[in-house]
């Protein structure tokens with residue numbers, strides 16, 4: 001089946017396949033099975049940056065590749081087909097740089113974007129707190145105005161690459177102002193920035209996740225991102241785009257589960273014939289293939305709307321919701337088709353797919369939050 005809605009996508013798929021064979025498959029298992037405490041794969045991250053993948057959709061003037069959003073989501077889809085956790089490394093770099101590109105001033109863009117686009121710096125998107133996840137506007141991290149700088153205190157949790165970040169886009173309240181603002185923390189070596197790697201993450205293990213205690217962290221005044229009180233808008237604007245990226249992660253994972261299922265069904269013999277001859281198996285594969293196709297259509301539609309400069313919040317929410325639930329469905333069916341050889345990871349990649357996909361329905365807005373966005377738009381609030 002032709003997956004593409006534009007011929008440019010084929011080039012992306014070929015490019016990622018070559019990259020995956022050289023740089024992903026040789027380290028995939030080792031990164032997934034690394035014992036605690038896990039180490040962020042800095043060399044691989046730099047390799048992904050050097051290949052131009054992190055900055056794939058970023059402006060060329062900041063060392064990005066200037067590609068369309070459709071090409072970017074195809075890149076993520078393909079990376080996640082080969083290894084979703086490694087694909088996530090790339091997605092996080094993009095997510096965290098997005099607010100600087102879209103809401104930063106020229107000086108901030110010049111200072112930070114190129115380093116993020118090329119993997120020389122590891123940026124992070126620092127919003128979630130122990131008591132503010134889905135309800136992100138409830139953040140209590142606070143910055144106090146001290147004249148030429150802010151002094152920030154608070155706690156953040158579940159931050160991708162937060163354990164190793166050297167450039168944090170931090171969402172917090174400025175004392176005396178009720179709404180969220182955003183600050184760029186470019187010195188995470190200061191004593192008050194205490195980051196740790198969260199342990200025993202179920203999946204997506206190559207990309208580490210951090211918790212951060214923030215105690216009297218100094219941020220220069222000029223590092224305010226955009227305008228006071230617009231942080232929540234910036235965060236939600238960033239997540240709108242990022243949700244199409246998560247849809248692409250789900251799509252890659254779902255397609256992999258489907259391909260693994262077809263291959264196994266043709267090869268595994270039971271009752272004297274390949275199990276692909278059994279209608280029970282054929283129906284599972286038909287359901288998977290149909291859902292993958294629908295998820296692909298939603299994902300590419302949202303990406304193309306973004307490329308045309310149209311509003312796409314609802315389409316992004318639909319794409320994320322459907323694609324991530326499709327990944328869950330397909331991986332579950334793949335496990336069924338593989339039987340015991342799916343459940344025991346020494347025999348197949350199905351267990352890893354099972355672990356990796358689960359977070360897609362949680363981060364960057366849970367499935368329930370996507371349904372709220374969709375229903376709110378259709379019914380009205």
Ligand SMILES: Cc1cc2nc3c(=O)[nH]c(=O)nc-3n(C[C@H](O)[C@H](O)[C@H](O)COP(=O)(O)OP(=O)(O)OC[C@H]3O[C@@H](n4cnc5c(N)ncnc54)[C@H](O)[C@@H]3O)c2cc1C
Pocket residue numbers: 125126127128130132133134135157158159160161209359362363364365366367368369372
């Ligand atoms: C591996 C990982 C990586 C992450 N990366 C980042 C990152 O880089 N940066 C960052 O800032 N955050 C990150 N997050 C945080 C993530 O975005 C949050 O976990 C997510 O938004 C959900 O918040 P929560 O975990 O506090 O769950 P809660 O908000 O406590 O939700 C618990 C349950 O209640 C439901 N619920 C909550 N409110 C409603 C409602 N109004 N209606 C219906 N149901 C509702 C939720 O859908 C969920 O099922 C990451 C999380 C994980 C696990």
